Amino acid sequence: MMRASAPGVGNPGAGGRRRLLSRQPAVLGLVPVLAAATLLLGALPATAQGGPAPSEQQVYEVASELRCVVCQNLSVADSPSEMAGQMRAIVRERLASGQTPAQVRQYFVGRYGDWILLAPPRRGFTLLVWLAPLVAVLVGLVVVALLVRRWTRRRPKARPAIDAVMSERIRQELEREP
Amino acid sequence: MTRSWRYLLPLTAVPVLALLAYGFRVNPRDIPSPLLGRPAAAFVLTAYDGTSMDLAALRGKVVVLNFWASWCYPACYEEAPVLERGWRAYRDRGVVVLGVDIQDKDEAGRKFIGDFGLTFANGPDPAGKVSVDYGVYGVPETFFIDRGGSIRVKHVSAVTDQVFRETVERLLAEPVPAR
Numbered sequence: 291m292m293r294a295s296a297p298g299v300g301n302p303g304a305g306g307r308r309r310l311l312s313r314q315p316a317v318l319g320l321v322p323v324l325a326a327a328t329l330l331l332g333a334l335p336a337t338a339q340g341g342p343a344p345s346e347q348q349v350y351e352v353a354s355e356l357r358c359v360v361c362q363n364l365s366v367a368d369s370p371s372e373m374a375g376q377m378r379a380i381v382r383e384r385l386a387s388g389q390t391p392a393q394v395r396q397y398f399v400g401r402y403g404d405w406i407l408l409a410p411p412r413r414g415f416t417l418l419v420w421l422a423p424l425v426a427v428l429v430g431l432v433v434v435a436l437l438v439r440r441w442t443r444r445r446p447k448a449r450p451a452i453d454a455v456m457s458e459r460i461r462q463e464l465e466r467e468p
Numbered sequence: 469m470t471r472s473w474r475y476l477l478p479l480t481a482v483p484v485l486a487l488l489a490y491g492f493r494v495n496p497r498d499i500p501s502p503l504l505g506r507p508a509a510a511f512v513l514t515a516y517d518g519t520s521m522d523l524a525a526l527r528g529k530v531v532v533l534n535f536w537a538s539w540c541y542p543a544c545y546e547e548a549p550v551l552e553r554g555w556r557a558y559r560d561r562g563v564v565v566l567g568v569d570i571q572d573k574d575e576a577g578r579k580f581i582g583d584f585g586l587t588f589a590n591g592p593d594p595a596g597k598v599s600v601d602y603g604v605y606g607v608p609e610t611f612f613i614d615r616g617g618s619i620r621v622k623h624v625s626a627v628t629d630q631v632f633r634e635t636v637e638r639l640l641a642e643p644v645p646a647r
Contacts, residue, residue, distance in 0.1 A: 359605035372571050376596030401603035403502045418487075429480065 344385035352381045352391045356398055357408050365408055501603055501622045508533070508613045509601040513568065515591035516578055521566055523613075530558075530639045531613040532565045532632070535599060538576040540607040547608055547626035548584040554632040555588040562615070563636055567591070570599045570607060612636070616645035 353367035358374040366377045377398075384394045398406045410416035452460075508531070513521045523531065534551055536544040555565040567590035569577040574592060581590050593599055602611060602619075612621040612635045621635050 373596060373599075377600060379595065380597060380600055398600070400502060401600060402605065403500060403603075405499050433477075 344382055348385055348391070349378060349382045352385070352394050353378050355395060355408055356381075357402075357406050359402065359406070497624070499605065501619075503603055503611075503619045504622060506619055507617050508611065508619045509598075511598045511601065513591040513593060513598060515589045516569075516574070516581060517589075519589060521589050521591050523566070524617075526564050526566075527617050528562070528615050528644065530563045530615055530636055531611075532563065532627075532636065533602070533611040533613060534565065534567050534627070535570055535602070535604050535607055535609045536567055536580075537570055537572045537607045538580040539572065543626040544580075544608050545584075547610075547628075548580070548586060550627050550629050550632055551588065552584060552586050553629065554627075554636065558636055558640075561640060563640070564588070568593050568598055570596065570604065612639060614639045614642060614645075 350367050353374075354365045356366040356377065358364045358366050358369035358371060358377075360371050360373045361369045364374070366374045366381070368374075381394055384397060385391070389397070395407070404411055404416065410419050412420050508523060510524045511521075512523075515521050523533075532551070532554065534547070536548070538544070551565055551567070555563070559565075565588040567581075567586065567588060569580075569590060569592045572592060577590070577592055580586075602609075606624070608624075608626055610623040610627050611619050612623070614620045620639060623631055623635075
């Protein structure tokens with residue numbers, strides 16, 4: 291499986307490394323190299339600590355970002371479904387083989403598209419999902435500010451003038467009063 | 469000022485309406501597969517009859533790769549006879565049908581194959597690796613793989629005779645890729 295999926299997806303490594311990864315026993319030999327590389331990168335201190343076996347926490351962190359494909363609004367980490375269990379096993383296996391969490395995530399994105407990520411990427415069309423609420427709030431604030439300014443500035447309008455006919459009638463009726 | 473506002477406020481609804489108009493026309497179940505046009509991931513599974521299902525060995529043939537499950541009623545039950553008919557009609561023309569039974573009990577899978585008298589290779593995917601490699605998110609899903617080993621069509625829901633025939637004919641009509 292590793293052999294099949296390595297080309298093209300989430301593996302920036304050179305061809306030589308890919309070949310090594312494809313042979314299962316060689317994976318163990320890679321661990322010190324990968325640990326050193328991870329330490330050098332400094333981005334993922336957790337992966338370097340315990341040798342090849344990733345902790346439950348590491349698996350959870352990656353799985354919690356992935357959408358359970360057979361559920362509604364559940365991550366792979368939270369779903370009790372069989373498919374999510376299998377996906378967690380794949381995450382664990384890939385982390386154990388030395389892939390970084392980003393590479394594991396990319397493996398799933400390569401198969402399912404951005405749809406598999408619970409948080410849509412902040413670029414392209416899905417950037418709209420992140421920006422739209424902000425824009426809506428800003429527009430709302432501007433509208434409220436403008437309205438408040440208008441309401442507070444508005445002077446009470448003069449009463450509509452009573453037309454001549456009406457005032458004449460009022461005058462006559464007042465005169466008729468005893 | 470007052471006059472311009474009278475037109476401006478309804479105008480702000482336009483982008484929202486446009487987004488809704490787009491959103492309601494899109495089928496949320498239609499998830500575009502990033503795998504189209506890409507090489508089909510190799511796999512080796514052991515079929516229920518004990519034979520080996522090795523996709524790499526089928527290079528040069530048009531492969532219809534179907535993901536199904538015995539619990540997937542009615543769609544999988546509708547398409548099982550379609551796949552069997554297609555397999556029988558096209559097996560001599562370089563078409564192979566492979567069934568991958570996912571999230572299933574072996575016993576139920578075997579019964580399904582027996583009930584429909586399926587003669588093409590069918591095997592379970594116990595760890596779900598092949599399913600995930602193909603980005604499967606439900607059953608049935610069918611991938612049509614060309615003779616060069618690339619995924620060309622992903623069909624979600626039951627395959628019909630027409631879909632099978634038209635897709636396979638199209639892929640058969642393409643020139644055999646040089647190796």
